[in-house]
Amino acid sequence: MHNQLVLESVELLKQLIATPSFSKEEHGTAEIILDFLASKDVKVQRKKNNVWAINKHFDPLKPTLLLNSHHDTVKPNPAYTRNPFIPEGAEGRLYGLGSNDAGASLVALIAAFLSFYERSDFHYNLIFAATAEEEISGKNGISLILPALPKIDFAIVGEPTLLRMAIAEKGLLVIDCCATGIAGHAARNEGENAIYKAIDDIQWIKNYSFPKVSKTLGPVKMTVTLIKSGTQHNVIPAKCEFTIDVRTTDAYTNEEVLEVIRQHTNSEIKPRSTRLKASSVSKDHILVKAAQELGISTFGSPTLSDQSLLNAPSVKIGPGDSARSHSADEYVGLNEIEQGIDVYISLLEKINAKL
Numbered sequence: 001m002h003n004q005l006v007l008e009s010v011e012l013l014k015q016l017i018a019t020p021s022f023s024k025e026e027h028g029t030a031e032i033i034l035d036f037l038a039s040k041d042v043k044v045q046r047k048k049n050n051v052w053a054i055n056k057h058f059d060p061l062k063p064t065l066l067l068n069s070h071h072d073t074v075k076p077n078p079a080y081t082r083n084p085f086i087p088e089g090a091e092g093r094l095y096g097l098g099s100n101d102a103g104a105s106l107v108a109l110i111a112a113f114l115s116f117y118e119r120s121d122f123h124y125n126l127i128f129a130a131t132a133e134e135e136i137s138g139k140n141g142i143s144l145i146l147p148a149l150p151k152i153d154f155a156i157v158g159e160p161t162l163l164r165m166a167i168a169e170k171g172l173l174v175i176d177c178c179a180t181g182i183a184g185h186a187a188r189n190e191g192e193n194a195i196y197k198a199i200d201d202i203q204w205i206k207n208y209s210f211p212k213v214s215k216t217l218g219p220v221k222m223t224v225t226l227i228k229s230g231t232q233h234n235v236i237p238a239k240c241e242f243t244i245d246v247r248t249t250d251a252y253t254n255e256e257v258l259e260v261i262r263q264h265t266n267s268e269i270k271p272r273s274t275r276l277k278a279s280s281v282s283k284d285h286i287l288v289k290a291a292q293e294l295g296i297s298t299f300g301s302p303t304l305s306d307q308s309l310l311n312a313p314s315v316k317i318g319p320g321d322s323a324r325s326h327s328a329d330e331y332v333g334l335n336e337i338e339q340g341i342d343v344y345i346s347l348l349e350k351i352n353a354k355l
Contacts, residue, residue: 026330069158070134105158105318108340160320216300
């Protein structure tokens with residue numbers, strides 16, 4: 001049974017790799033996942049490119065655990081030397097776009113879900129969800145289906161973490177800023193240079209440290225990543241636009257961070273969204289306790305996932321390495337897929353024993 005699960009998981013991952021699934025273009029992989037679950041006599045549902053299923057003996061009186069990973073990918077890195085859509089095996093590795101991020105986690109979670117789908121003696125319910133648009137934090141991803149799901153009490157999000165458990169995750173604020181001056185001729189002492197005004201704000205962003213530091217995620221990190229100004233060499237610019245990438249922590253809400261930035265800068269500040277919040281779970285939570293008893297190490301993750309959109313305690317764990325994500329010639333080890341299945345199954349069993 002175990003060997004069959006592993007073989008089927010690898011074959012499913014090969015099909016997913018061979019089917020382009022850029023964010024907002026995941027129709028093909030959604031069909032593959034839906035058909036695979038249906039072939040296992042699982043009652044499966046779909047909304048746009050999100051696919052989910054609920055355990056056969058769902059009991060509304062029991063708590064519910066969500067198993068979630070995504071099936072969209074970024075576009076292939078230009079440095080690829082292999083065809084990103086041909087799943088190639090070599091030296092114990094499976095190459096292909098999305099193999100590591102997050103195909104291996106996805107198929108391993110499916111295997112774990114199927115292992116317990118028909119169990120009637122579990123002390124909690126299981127929901128599996130393969131979601132879209134994770135790579136762009138899109139509104140037609142997990143946010144679209146959460147209202148259609150039963151109440152989620154806790155969640156495991158599948159992402160490549162070397163099978164360590166992330167018990168906290170940084171949030172994200174992308175802020176578009178605009179410093180405004182007055183246009184004038186560069187040869188005369190007139191106008192107000194918007195670039196100079198922007199520099200003052202950028203200098204503050206570079207040097208400021210938020211007082212509160214998260215125990216698991218460290219400090220809030222602000223980085224100016226884009227800047228645009230000017231029309232020609234002899235015109236003092238009246239506008240300078242720049243963008244800040246802010247990685248937030250559980251020490252502040254996104255709104256609190258935004259307010260601090262507004263108080264200390266003169267530019268117009270416009271966040272693209274405040275919905276991608278930092279997350280953390282208590283070390284006393286059952287998910288963390290189960291991991292500790294299995295010898296799984298824990299850490300705080302600097303990278304974003306669909307955890308940021310969940311309103312329930314959650315952790316992030318999965319096979320593969322985050323360092324390989326979005327890289328050229330992406331791959332995952334075949335042994336990593338097998339280990340991922342084993343760890344997920346062990347976690348679910350341990351949680352059941354503790355409830």
